[in-house]
Amino acid sequence: VRRIGVLTSGGDAPGMNAAIRAVVRKAIYHGLEVIGIRRGYAGLIQGEFREMHVGSVADIIHRGGTILLTARSERFKTEEGRKEALQKIQEAGLDGLVVIGGDGSFRGAAHLARLGVPTIGVPATIDNDIPCTDYTIGFDTAVNTAVDAINKARDTATSHERIIIVEVMGRQSGFIALNAGLAGGAESILIPEIDYDLDMVVEKIERGRKRGKLHSIIVVAEGVGSAIDISKEIEKKGGFETRVIILGHIQRGGTPTAFDRMLASYTGARAVELLLEGKSGQMVGFENNRVVNYPLEEVLQRTKTVDREAYELAGVLSI
Numbered sequence: 222v223r224r225i226g227v228l229t230s231g232g233d234a235p236g237m238n239a240a241i242r243a244v245v246r247k248a249i250y251h252g253l254e255v256i257g258i259r260r261g262y263a264g265l266i267q268g269e270f271r272e273m274h275v276g277s278v279a280d281i282i283h284r285g286g287t288i289l290l291t292a293r294s295e296r297f298k299t300e301e302g303r304k305e306a307l308q309k310i311q312e313a314g315l316d317g318l319v320v321i322g323g324d325g326s327f328r329g330a331a332h333l334a335r336l337g338v339p340t341i342g343v344p345a346t347i348d349n350d351i352p353c354t355d356y357t358i359g360f361d362t363a364v365n366t367a368v369d370a371i372n373k374a375r376d377t378a379t380s381h382e383r384i385i386i387v388e389v390m391g392r393q394s395g396f397i398a399l400n401a402g403l404a405g406g407a408e409s410i411l412i413p414e415i416d417y418d419l420d421m422v423v424e425k426i427e428r429g430r431k432r433g434k435l436h437s438i439i440v441v442a443e444g445v446g447s448a449i450d451i452s453k454e455i456e457k458k459g460g461f462e463t464r465v466i467i468l469g470h471i472q473r474g475g476t477p478t479a480f481d482r483m484l485a486s487y488t489g490a491r492a493v494e495l496l497l498e499g500k501s502g503q504m505v506g507f508e509n510n511r512v513v514n515y516p517l518e519e520v521l522q523r524t525k526t527v528d529r530e531a532y533e534l535a536g537v538l539s540i
């Protein structure tokens with residue numbers, strides 16, 4: 222292995238930059254040349270390559286976003302598109318590739334590995350919906366952003382004795398909602414993985430009111446549907462007024478937490494080690510406080526679900 226490429230793909234996540242930095246510096250430390258590929262697989266097909274040096278990744282460990290830019294590429298999903306990518310990889314003399322992204326990006330990475338390109342995935346998505354790793358880069362930052370918003374919503378909800386419904390991201394998974402709801406002390410948490418009953422949510426609000434608690438925070442994962450629709454139903458069922466906050470894309474930005482930077486540093490560096498060991502088609506993960514790796518094929522077959530005990534605990538602690 223002499224020369225490797227690195228790209229970020231799919232949805233961006235805070236900490237991607239720290240991962241790029243880890244890949245570039247670890248590779249240079251071992252005497253490798255590193256090519257930064259801009260705009261994910263779209264840039265790979267277009268040959269948007271640039272040499273990376275130690276200084277190319279200076280001053281980015283604390284920045285959100287990705288200096289390599291990210292994109293979605295429909296063309297890469299086709300066999301011709303992937304052939305074009307393969308040709309660019311060969312022309313550039315790349316002996317390996319690190320793909321920093323989510324599950325869609327790993328489907329692409331698995332294809333490249335099958336085409337003979339040594340490819341390693343580094344999980345980065347705020348949704349935390351990647352199996353074979355306890356956490357993905359960006360998740361902790363997104364949860365902290367959501368908790369920060371919940372804290373602020375709680376202040377005004379308390380002053381005005383209001384019910385505030387906070388919609389958080391997560392696509393089809395409830396990891397952000399569950400952790401942000403638990404850490405933010407939400408009264409109810411609605412996530413796609415666990416059936417909920419709006420009558421119970423309303424009952425809980427009413428129970429709280431009888432006890433003199435006049436505000437309520439309900440966290441809704443985007444995967445269960447629109448917070449606006451849910452708020453209307455709650456208003457209809459309970460006869461009280463609600464306010465809705467949709468956090469949206471601010472959850473994808475911001476300076477990454479120390480945890481996300483450490484996770485990015487560990488997993489980015491390990492990806493380079495795997496390439497040096499001659500491995501391919503693997504994803505680096507972080508399980509039980511240790512850096513691990515699994516075949517991408519296995520990652521793509523498995524599913525990851527939220528911790529039911531944590532969900533139940535959140536219910537118990539918000540009686």
Ligand code: ADP
Nearest residue numbers: 231232293294297298322323324325326328329
């Ligand atoms: P994420 O990596 O955040 O899940 P996407 O699902 O948008 O993001 O995937 C990012 C890119 O990965 C897509 O635009 C596409 O180029 C590539 N990709 C996704 N699914 C596949 C697939 N089944 N085969 C080949 N490439 C894929």
